[in-house]
Every structure is written in C-alpha cells, then in structure tokens.
Amino acid sequence: MCLAVPTRVLTIEDQVAEVELGGVRRQISVVLTPDVRVGDYVVVHSGFAINVLDEHEAEETLKLLRELDEFTAAMDSPRQPTSEP
C-alpha cells in the first residue's frame, strides 16, 4: 500500500500527466503536485503524483553514498527549502 515509484513526466494536460518508467508509460493525476513541470520526476502512488522528486537531493545522497565517511555529517544538515505552491 505504500507502493510508490519514481517516474519521469513526459506531458501534462488538464492536471493529467503521462509519466514514464523504464520504457513503460502511464497516465496519472497531478492535482496533488500542481507545480510539477515536464521533465520532472514524480513519486507515483495509486494513480497520483504525491511529490516532485528533488533531484538535487537524490544526486547529493548518491554522491555521499560513494563517500560514506562524510555521510552521516551531511545527513543532518538542513535541506535547501523547496519552492512552495
């Protein structure tokens, strides 16, 4: 039930987006993420985008995973504020 996957937004029209994961496309609602733009990645649950994935944070996390020593120190630093609707 917590099943949610990251997908890339291909098109948006009338609060419905076509998203893509690994070559598979699906239509979902973006009413919960009104600021989403084409090219963003969204986390999809039960036919809805529940959040726009923060790619900067994703890349930061991955970078840190490659340098595990500095890992925990950076985990606790405050996040950059995201733009609010």
Place this chain on the structure above:
Amino acid sequence: MSKETITLAHGSGGRLTHDLIREVFLRHLANPKLTAQDDAAVWAPTAPPGTRFAFSTDSYVVQPLFFPGGDIGKLAVCGTVNDLAMVGAQPLYLSAGFILEEGLPLSDLERVVASMAQTAQRAGVEVIAGDTKVVDKGSADRLFINTAGVGTVAPGVDISGANARPGDVVLLNGPIGMHGLAIMTQREGLSFSSTLASDCAPLNGLVAAMLATGLPIHCLRDPTRGGLATTLNEIAAQSHVGIEIDEAEVPVPETVQAACELLGLDPLYAANEGKLVAFVPPEAAPALLESMRRHPYGREAAVIGSVTADDKARVVLRTRLGARRALSMLTGAQLPRIC
C-alpha cells in the same frame, strides 16, 4: 458467409455448423485427416520399437483474445506443443475444441483460427480433430479453446520433473515475465515506448536441438501460470530436492521490471509462454547451453542456479545483496485469465 456474428444456429449441427466448419476451420487448418471429416482421425504409428507416446491437454480462456505477441489461438497451439516438448516428445497431432459465445464476431473467430493454423505449421504439427459448440450470450466469455496433443518420445529419452538430482545445473532459455505482463498491461491501460509483447512460442524445435546433442537432460518444464518461482517449487517437490537460484542471473527485460514496479507485481511469478527451465547434469551444462544459444528461442539462455540436497524441497533465492531467502510458490490469488 452471410452472417457477421456467431449465433446459436451455428452450433446446432445443421447446415450453418457445416458451413462454419468448412469455411473457417477446414479452410485454415486443412490437412487430409481433418478434411476427411470422420468422427475420429485414424493413423498407423510408424515409430521404431521402444518409442512411447506422450499425450497432453490444456484449455485456454485468456482475456483479452488478442494481445501483443499473440492471441488465444497461438497460445492454444503453443501451450500444448510445449507440454509435449517438456517430456522430450516430438509433437505430431493436436485436437481443438471450441466453445463460442453467441454474438462473437465471425472475423474474431477467423483471426484466431488463422493464427492457430500458422502456429501449427511453424511448429510442424497438424490439427486433425476438432469440435465446435455455441452457447448463449453470457455463458462463455467470447471464446474458449481446448487443445489436446499427442507426440512420440524416442527410446532412451527420460525427461521428468522427478528426475532432478543434487548437483544439476538449472538453465533458462531467456527473459521472464513477458507474457504475464503483456496481458496485464493490456488490461491496465499501460502503454510502452517499445512494445512489450508476449513471448508465446513453440519450443519443440529448441528441445529437439537440445536432444540432438545426445547429452542427458533430467527435467524440462515451461513456467506458465504462477511463473518461474512456482515451477521451480513444483520440480523441487516432485524430485525431493532443493533448488538455489541466483537473482542476478535471472534475465528480466527492463520493460517487464518497470511494469512490475508500477503494478506491484514480481516478475518471478509472472506467466511465460515461450520459456523453459532445464535441469541437466553439470558436465552436460556448457554444451547444452551452447545448443540453446544457437537456437532462435534460446539466444539469451543462461545458467540461473543449481540443485541441492534438501529433504524439505525448498527453493532458495540468493538476492542481489547476497542474502538467501525462500522463493515460495505463488500463494494467494493468481492473476485471473492469464492463459
């Protein structure tokens, strides 16, 4: 024919039935035994002494009737051909029984029968007996097919689910999950940038190529409903052995993986209609793998695991992280009407 849809009259046994048989079934499936139109087909066995017969049957209720990579007709031929091939038989003849729902478009029936004929020809089998019934609207969902098949098993060939032995290598002829996901995605309205098609295919040619090496093959099985995991559990139980599979070695196409992520499914439990697992003694594995890779339906063949001694007949998966956990039979609800 003047009529566009199947009606109850087509099943009455009278003129319309005969017209239907002649203009649809005989036209596409023509062969002397079938066109003789006797109540039963008769032939003399020509096999050498020591040959055994193999016989199998399956019914097909797949929904939808037509899907990327195939249709119910192709499935009905391949499924039974493959069951015969899995005991090392050369398939010879099939029967085909049809239950048609009143209102089925005639064009759909023709498309299905034409597909069966084409598939039968590719597999080198003939449909030599058939039957058609028509039921009221609502009594069958469009079209159901049963096929039964007979084949011959050459002397010295002993392939069975009970023959797996500790030390055997497990081979798989290609990527899994394609049929099950092709069906599911049709139903759930997913689309693809590249087509996800069913892998439905007749495997008797592949098996013949493997047998032609003369090397021992202990067990063959096609992982249809319930997927690879369920099939491995069946063999483990039948042979009273354990099986260990390496997750990283099981090929899964990216689109299948992605569709599984979106639908909450596991490719190890998804149906396949053009795949087989082979259990072979370790010394025979390299050459058998080579023979598979030389065949069009075995290009991506891989070693996926091995057989262990285990009186509890457990199937274990070595995960990508290196942990070992149980790979159970499919429990609970299967996806309905997958094949």
Place this chain on the structure above:
Amino acid sequence: MRYLDEFRDPGAARQLLDLISRVSTKPVRLMEFCGGHTHAIFKLGLRQLLPPTVKLLSGPGCPVCVTSCADIDRAIAMAQWPNVIMTTFGDMMRVPGSASDPGRPRSLQEAKALGADVRMVYSTLDALAIAEANPNQQVVFLGIGFETTAPTVAAAVLQARAKETDNFSILCLHKLTPPATRAILDAGEVRLQGVLGPGHVTTIIGSRAWEFLPQDYGIPCAIAGFEPLDILQAIHLLVESIEKDAPAVRNAYRRSVDAAGNTVAQRMMQQVFDVAPADWRGLGTLPASGLKLAPDYQLWDAMRRFPVQVQPGHEPKGCRCGEVLRGICEPPECPLFGRVCTPEDPVGPCMVSSEGACAAHLQYGGA
C-alpha cells in the same frame, strides 16, 4: 530505471551494512512502522545481513491488517446491497471478516463469487470512472490506507463534487500513523529504541510530524524510502543516534521527504476529512486516529447511503494478529501460522495482505 536502480546498488549496500556493524556495539530493537518496509526487508533478506545487535520488529503499518473485523463485515454487507458496485484495492478482496453467519460470505472475494459486483482498482480515480460509466448504479470505494492514500481519495471526492458525480461514495476507513505509533509506545508492551519511519506517509505529512518521538519518548526516528540503500541508511542513522544517545528525527529519504511535507495534499485532506476516533485491529479504538468525511462532504459517505448493520466484530479463535501488529508476537510464534492460517486459507489479515508480517514471514522466511 532512474532513481530506483542506483538505490539498489549491492556494493553500496554492503558498505552500509559494514558501517552499521562497525557502529553498533549494543543490542537495539527498531520497529519498522510500515508494512511496505516489512515486505522489502524480508524480500531482500536484510534481517540476516544485519549484525545480530540490530533487531527489527514489524509494526501496525499495514492498512489492510489494521482494518477491524466489523469494518470488513460492513464492506461485505455493502457489496451485497442491490445495485452497488464495490471497488477496492486488491488486497482487501480476500481479507476475512467475522463470518459469524454461515450464510454470509466471509470476504469480498466470496461475496463476488456469490454474485456481488466487486471490482479491483489501482486508484480511486478508476472507481470514479466506473461510477461515471454506470450512472444507474451506486459505486462505493473502500477507502483504506494511511496518509499516503487519503489525499488521493480526497482528490477523488473533490473531483466527484466538481463533476456532480452523485452515484459515488467512500466507505472511509482511513487511519493516521503517528497516533498508532504513540499507542504502541504508550502500551509499554514492546521495548523499542528507534523507529524506521514510513517514507511515503512522511512525504505527505512532513518529517516534523515525527518530532514527538524524540521529544516525548526519547527515541530517534529515521524516515526511510523503500529501496535497499534507503532502508540501510535509515538503520545506520538510527543505530548511530542510539549509540550517541542523541534521539532526533533524521531524514534518510531527502529526495522525497522534507520537514513540512506536501502541503497541497494536507490541505485537501483537511478540506474533505475530519479527524475522528478509529478502530484498529489489535490496538482497539484510538482517539483522533482516523478520518471521516467532513460535514460538507457527507453526501459522499457510503455509511450514510448504505446504513448496513453488522454484529460487533470478533477475532477468529486463536488468531494473534493483534499481537503481531503491536510487535509483541513474531508470526512464527502464532500457533496457527503456516498450518491453519495460510495465504490460501487465511484466518487473520496479517496473512492476506501483501504487506502483512505473517505473509512476509511465510513467503520469504524459512531459507
């Protein structure tokens, strides 16, 4: 697959496991609240890869598992109401209710076999589409799920209102996760030193919602995503916090979770739902732990349209789902586990749900 594959890298996973082993010096008990985490942990075989000092317990975060018997009975009764199409997420189809009346079906699946129109959907919007396609029938959506799902249901209700789709209603059984976590800690039955927080619930409610754990209970909470590296990062942070005796809320799912959460989703939930007491299987009635439709949205409340009467629910004899959900019974300790209670023939919900602890143990354990 972008943002999935990278977080599954086996090399990085082994490094994180190493790190956890090095940092962990004393036994700790961590509860993964979310059924999705239980499932992932078992599927990956993580319990056996972690050092013996780290013990993971599953919690009540399985929406199917915590739906009370009486609520399931209500859903079954509603499905049998003439002219109703009952729509539900797949898992709920096979959950057994009380089945106290031999003539009554025991689950939605059985009700379907007996002729009720029960349909599986992946999204509330699918249910709404069914309502629009069948204007002469009543479509009920079985609304289970926590704060990840509730906003999607709220959005569907708002859409129904906007389109004036009046043959659509919700059997609202949504529940809230922080109150359940509090209840488990308040019950004092299970010693816990840390909580693995649900990544997608927290995507909606924000990591601030978990501050009560260090503040009121002195234990850390690490919010985790569902890929192997996410779970391992979170466990590492928990172990580290415990070793340093510095409880805090830590975010190990920064690509999806922030302090405030999805405020659009939260506002939609507040508009359509009010907080109310809820019956949790295994935990009893907890105040302010569930959602009901707000006064302006009563029209879409299935309980008002179909006032079904059910007997008070009762747990099947011998079923220990309640204790499993509270973290005080490991599934194999239940005498029914795997013998009388199996996924094909379940006694309780923990064996039915794809996120149930019992189902996870049975399917992935025993290697």
